[in-house]
Amino acid sequence: MGHIVRIDRSTRRLVARQRAFVTLRHIVLAFWCLAALYPVIWTFLNSFRDNNQIYADPFSLPGPIIWKNFARAFQGAHLAITIPNSLIYAALTVVATVFLAAMTAFYLSKFTKTGTMLYTYFIIGIMVPAQALLIPLFVTMRNMGLLNSRLGIIIVYIVTNLSFAIFVLTGFMRKGIPDDLIEAAVIDGCGPIRVFLSIAFPLTRSGIATVGTFVFLGVWNEFLFALVMLANPLLRTLNLSVFMLRGQYSSDQGLMAAGAVVLIAPAILMYALFQEQVVKGLTAGAVKG
């Protein structure tokens, strides 16, 4: 009897120790998540308070909730213009990049053997940081009269994302489209364009979703080219217009917080909706090199 009790006691101690470890792990992780998100939470809370409240006590929860920061950010940053601008640039870039890259990837994966010169030629572009293209693209666009134009900035976004898109989609098409299927379609009388539109493109959906999310977030978050190329206030992106609040209203804490919230809310919403896709897209984007 005593023997059994002893085993029981030591097992219980082991279980207790393990449980303590699990709890400790959760405490550490939860604490870290809080630290990671604290600036976001703090900014969010302060976007509902005015300067007097913030200066009186920057830490308390918002007393009476104040919406006027958002109204003023909306005007000051011309959000009614710049939000649609950002959406248009991102959407058109995604559509154009995905279509161009899918066509090229189709050729590279199905018309030629793997590892051709042409493939290498396109893929080298992944290693080129966009900053190295800033000056020559600025000059080229100026000479073409495409500074301060939607077309100009969209072309810039397409060419800086093209290599990565081709790289990912070629991989997807090599693995994802059975050659037998194409052969069968060709025997049934499909031409290459038909094969691309009705077989290759639909079968690469998950690759296209990955590339699409990556490119969309990339353009939505892009700052440097917008700064250099879009001086016209009517063409500015959301990113740029919110940044400009910093110059004009730098002492108005609540207003800047509201601007930051407007800027991050869509990205967080997109992340919440398409979490797996976004993580896959961004980590693929990171490991691309």
Added chain:
Amino acid sequence: MHVLRKHKWGWLVFVGPSFLLYTYFVVISLGYSIYYSLTKWNAISKPVFIGLKNYLDLLNSGDFAIVMQNTVVGLVLALIIQVGLGLTFAYLIFRTKGGFRLYRALVFLPVVLSAAAVALMFTLVFNADVGPVNGMLKAIGLGALRRNWLSDKNVVFFTVLTPMIWQFIGLYVVILLAGMQSIPEEVIQSSTIDGASSFRTFRSIVIPMQWDIIFICITLITSGSFKAFEHSYIMTWGGPGVRSAFLGVFMYNKTFLAALFGLGSAIAMVILFASLFITLASRVIIRRFDY
């Protein structure tokens, strides 16, 4: 695919548009960039060829030395903190059954935000009067450490570096976590049954099996540090002077504020070749690891 290869015009239809865009706007642009870097040019008059003078000017410039020093110190700190914390937290999440997805989701969140938004948030966080950093220092009795974080030339570099490091830890956690999940479950189980502590398993099994992924992270952090722009530009405009500037901000200021397009292009070439060198060198090393 031989059935398609007989269509000789496939090239033109499928590759033509991408090829033209890519060649004209990327490949030829890089050629122009190299040429501009050998000239003195204000983007309006004709460029004057001056050979390597821009590069020599950079080597002799005190500002460039500070910017390079910022880049290197920032890189070393980023490597230590991002890889260190990334590994630690990836492992903690990896060994956690409940809440695994929630933690991963929260940790990754800052990665999806625009760098401009993050920079703006940290401008507020580091605000000397109402920012929580000074507020907390005061609350825990370290009021003497309060600073004008955004303008004090002794600390401004670290102020700018903080959001740069903070924002991307989550990326490395997720990459390392994916690597850890590819370790066969039996390996972890048998080490636990053999009585290895959690830390021992981490040190003797997880880390050695993760070397190639850790290496990918190191490459990413390194090449990323040569592309830093938004945080530094938005929080401090790289200042005071160039105290908190990285190569991108230095290039932007020289090119678009001082109208030195030649010198700016030379800085762009430093960015380009540093990134190319790191990417290629890492490929060679990874291949050696894989044999």
